[in-house]
Amino acid sequence: MNATSSESVRCGWPTGNDTYLEYHDAEWGRPTTDEYRLFEKICLEGFQSGLSWLTILLKRPRFREVFADFDYRAVAEFGTDDVERLLDDAGIIRHRGKIEATINNAQRAVELAEVEGSLVDWVWEWAVTTPHRELDGAIPAKTERSAALAKDLKRRGWKFFGPTTAYAFMQSEGLSNDHETSCFAHDACAAERAAFLTGRTLRPAD
Structure with a gap:
């Protein structure tokens, strides 16, 4: 996506890798309202622990292939044969604990959707009203x-979903808009967030 050709108006963190730049320009910080993509990001943030996000991003197409496009209802049915299949797949991160956690989390996502009515609506209750960058310009690694x-x-x-992983998830899925204010994507993300949050009830601010 050629949203802009000038790296000077982007956030400072994307590298010159085209995949990384496209991720920043088209995805990071934009409100995600698809339940499979939200579940995917929770899982991939867990896989990313100890690795660079670019490593995960480059493997994401294969992750989607082997994890049923992160349809959590389908992944919830995975068994021991699937775990072994995934451990043999060099296209993903072959970490037994993280693979088993993904299957576990799919089962828990099914339960959450049944109890709360909608995975999307429940996740978005956690959106922040005023991102930290808007308050003081600093971006924390985690928040209350x-x-x-x-x-x-x-x-x-x-x-595999601690406070730091949770905040990275909130940033990437638009629950917080942490683009630098000079970044071309900042205002677009702010507008998309405002439109999506209109009429929604959020949890009390931290």
């Missing part, structure tokens, strides 16, 4: 809100 989100999911039996 991300810690509360991680704690809630842990209580529900989810794995």
